[in-house]
Amino acid sequence: MSEKLNEPVVLERFKRGDTSAFKDIVLAYQDRIYRLCRYMLGDPHNAEDAAQDTFLKAYQSLKNFKPDASLYTWLYRIAVNTCIDYKRKSAFESLFKHTNNGEDIIAEEQSTEPSPEKLYESRQMTDALQKALKKLSQKLRTIIVMKEIEGLPYEDIARVLDISIGTVKSRISRAREELRDLMKGFTPIERTNHENR
Amino acid sequence: MRCSRAKKLFSPYIDKALTKAETELFDAHIRDCKKCRTMLEEMQAIHNTFSSMERLNAPYAFTTRVMATIDEKRTKRLSLFPVLSRLIEAAVVILVIIIGSRAGSLLGKTFAGQKTTIVSSLSLDAFESVQPNSIGGAYIAMMEGNNEK
Incomplete structure (x- = not known):
């Protein structure tokens, strides 16, 4: 499904009571919102629930939406807040029971096609990166996912998270540095150095 | 640098x-x-x-599930509407009764010192006697006849 959506038109349709307008919004943004929730929460079930909640909240307040920001920026903001709530909830629940620590974030979505050596290396890098991502703080993970996976520009990230562009840049920079530290021995450069020693 | x-x-x-x-x-x-x-x-x-990195996509039929949940919630809200409207009607009736009784007791207190005036103003003397050849007079005559029997 194409993610291109004529936002003003679809919003007008929604305001006129056309329920299929909201379906178009979900279809257009479901992958991006789910992906964000998945990277923020790790667990696929929680991610799906959080993504669903995001759209339900959006449905309830879409009539009050002021199109001074884009719809997807607004949806992202709801998704980020929903994921933070889920995180808090699961942190609270983990006080009372042992839960899976989110190790299942990786691998299950990866292709099983037979791979040559390069592909194998790239798989290793991807695995290492996913593991490193989990070790980042919530703040840094959210911002690096928005930048690197969703490809959002600095300005949109700033709008979603309600922070300055300067803060966005410095957090992205910090996230990259931390990822580099966490992935020591996994990046091809590091591996070459290790092998040469 | x-x-x-x-x-x-x-x-x-x-x-x-x-x-x-x-x-x-x-x-x-x-x-x-x-x-x-x-x-x-x-x-x-x-x-x-x-x-x-492979792009993760929303699970199969995600939109359908979201729309179904929205429909379910909307239906629930609509099915609650008749019950709510009955409750509101009942509340309005109760409110009218309470306001009425309060207003009555306030009026009673206001006219407490003017009891005689009220009584005299409500006295039957205020009514004119019924003319015997009117419909009312005929009715009274008929009723009196019945009572004598």
Whole structure:
């Protein structure tokens, strides 16, 4: 499904009571919102629930939406807040029971096609990166996912998270540095150095 | 350019957010400084890995499930509406009764000192006697006849 959506038109349709307008919004943004929730929460079930909640909240307040920001920026903001709530909830629940620590974030979505050596290396890098991502703080993970996976520009990230562009840049920079530290021995450069020693 | 300055530019360099002049200075430093070059290559490798990562998509029939949940909630709200409207009607009736009784008791207190006036104003003397040839007179005559029997 194409993610291109004529936002003003679809919003007008929604305001006129056309329920299929909201379906178009979900279809257009479901992958991006789910992906964000998945990277923020790790667990696929929680991610799906959080993504669903995001759209339900959006449905309830879409009539009050002021199109001074884009719809997807607004949806992202709801998704980020929903994921933070889920995180808090699961942190609270983990006080009372042992839960899976989110190790299942990786691998299950990866292709099983037979791979040559390069592909194998790239798989290793991807695995290492996913593991490193989990070790980042919530703040840094959210911002690096928005930048690197969703490809959002600095300005949109700033709008979603309600922070300055300067803060966005410095957090992205910090996230990259931390990822580099966490992935020591996994990046091809590091591996070459290790092998040469 | 010093290494400390170059390190701050790694991230915007990757995002292609440096000005032309900054890029030229940075490139010159990277060419000469092996340490910074290695660090930049590591960061670049991570950036490339992100780009090549498989994009996760929403699960199958996700939109259908979202729309079904919305419909379910809307139906629930609609089915609650008749019950709510009955409750509101009942509440309005009760409110009217309460206001009426309060108003009555207030009026009673207001006229408490003027009892005689009220009584005299409500006295039957205020009514004119019924004419015997009117319909009312005929009715009274008929009723009196019945009572005598």
